[in-house]
Amino acid sequence: MFGIAIARLDKITDAEKQRYQALYCGLCKSLKERYGQVSRLSLSYDLVFLAMLFDSLYEPEEKVGTFKCISHPTKQTPYSTSEYTDYAADLSVALAYHKCLDDVVDDNSSKAKAATKMLAGSYAKAMERIPTECTAIEEAMAAIRKVEADASASPDDAAAEFGCLMAKIFAHYDDIWTETLYEFGLHLGRFIYLMDAAVDLKQDKEHGSYNPFAALHLDVDDMRTILQSIIGEAAIRFERLPLVKDDNLMRCMLYSGVWQKFNQTYEKTDEEHS
Numbered sequence: 001m002f003g004i005a006i007a008r009l010d011k012i013t014d015a016e017k018q019r020y021q022a023l024y025c026g027l028c029k030s031l032k033e034r035y036g037q038v039s040r041l042s043l044s045y046d047l048v049f050l051a052m053l054f055d056s057l058y059e060p061e062e063k064v065g066t067f068k069c070i071s072h073p074t075k076q077t078p079y080s081t082s083e084y085t086d087y088a089a090d091l092s093v094a095l096a097y098h099k100c101l102d103d104v105v106d107d108n109s110s111k112a113k114a115a116t117k118m119l120a121g122s123y124a125k126a127m128e129r130i131p132t133e134c135t136a137i138e139e140a141m142a143a144i145r146k147v148e149a150d151a152s153a154s155p156d157d158a159a160a161e162f163g164c165l166m167a168k169i170f171a172h173y174d175d176i177w178t179e180t181l182y183e184f185g186l187h188l189g190r191f192i193y194l195m196d197a198a199v200d201l202k203q204d205k206e207h208g209s210y211n212p213f214a215a216l217h218l219d220v221d222d223m224r225t226i227l228q229s230i231i232g233e234a235a236i237r238f239e240r241l242p243l244v245k246d247d248n249l250m251r252c253m254l255y256s257g258v259w260q261k262f263n264q265t266y267e268k269t270d271e272e273h274s
Contacts (some may be wrong), residue, residue: 026081035122041094044249047088054084097123140165148210155212163189184237
């Protein structure tokens with residue numbers, strides 16, 4: 001999810017920071033155990049949000065402990081894992097693999113080509129574990145590439161495709177929360193795609209790359225208004241879920257954390273627009 005759904009560390013308690021880090025390290029541990037060391041290339045805080053939400057909603061048994069991390073070999077690192085950490089690990093590999101493929105198509109990047117080869121075996125395993133989601137990722141990425149190559153496409157078409165992908169990822173289970181999770185993922189996905197576009201707007205214009213905001217000639221406040229509307233719809237669905245555990249931490253990510261890159265890019269402080 002591209003470094004968007006991350007926490008504002010200055011807005012959470014020390015205990016929440018420790019919990020957040022334990023989940024991140026738990027995801028890293030799940031990646032290594034399920035896919036090997038190379039898969040840790042796909043590690044990000046974004047998928048921690050998904051694991052955290054599912055942990056809070058479904059309250060699975062969590063395994064907590066410490067382990068020696070390759071990044072911190074001299075100390076024991078706390079971790080927390082569950083079945084949803086494993087699901088997040090599977091998705092991390094699948095999304096990273098297709099992001100690398102996309103970079104190869106867009107830039108013929110030698111770095112992306114190497115990463116694609118390194119992740120190919122892991123992606124094959126992920127396809128066996130979450131075939132529905134992997135197929136959805138493949139179809140969504142193909143659809144997005146088609147939209148980005150079509151000059152007549154609506155600026156929102158690619159964002160809508162990514163929203164549908166996130167909807168399917170969040171609606172992983174068929175239960176009473178499926179519809180709400182689907183709608184939440186739908187709006188969050190649109191937001192993530194358009195937020196990424198807003199952050200990369202200047203660079204995309206310079207390189208002549210596709211960007212949905214480029215054709216609209218919007219100023220910063222216009223983009224912010226559009227993004228606020230979309231994340232507001234996601235927040236409405238989020239608040240319908242009976243979440244207690246880690247609720248403040250997730251709200252910190254959803255209500256302020258998602259704006260950090262935008263505010264850094266456009267030299268605005270969160271306090272000016274909170």
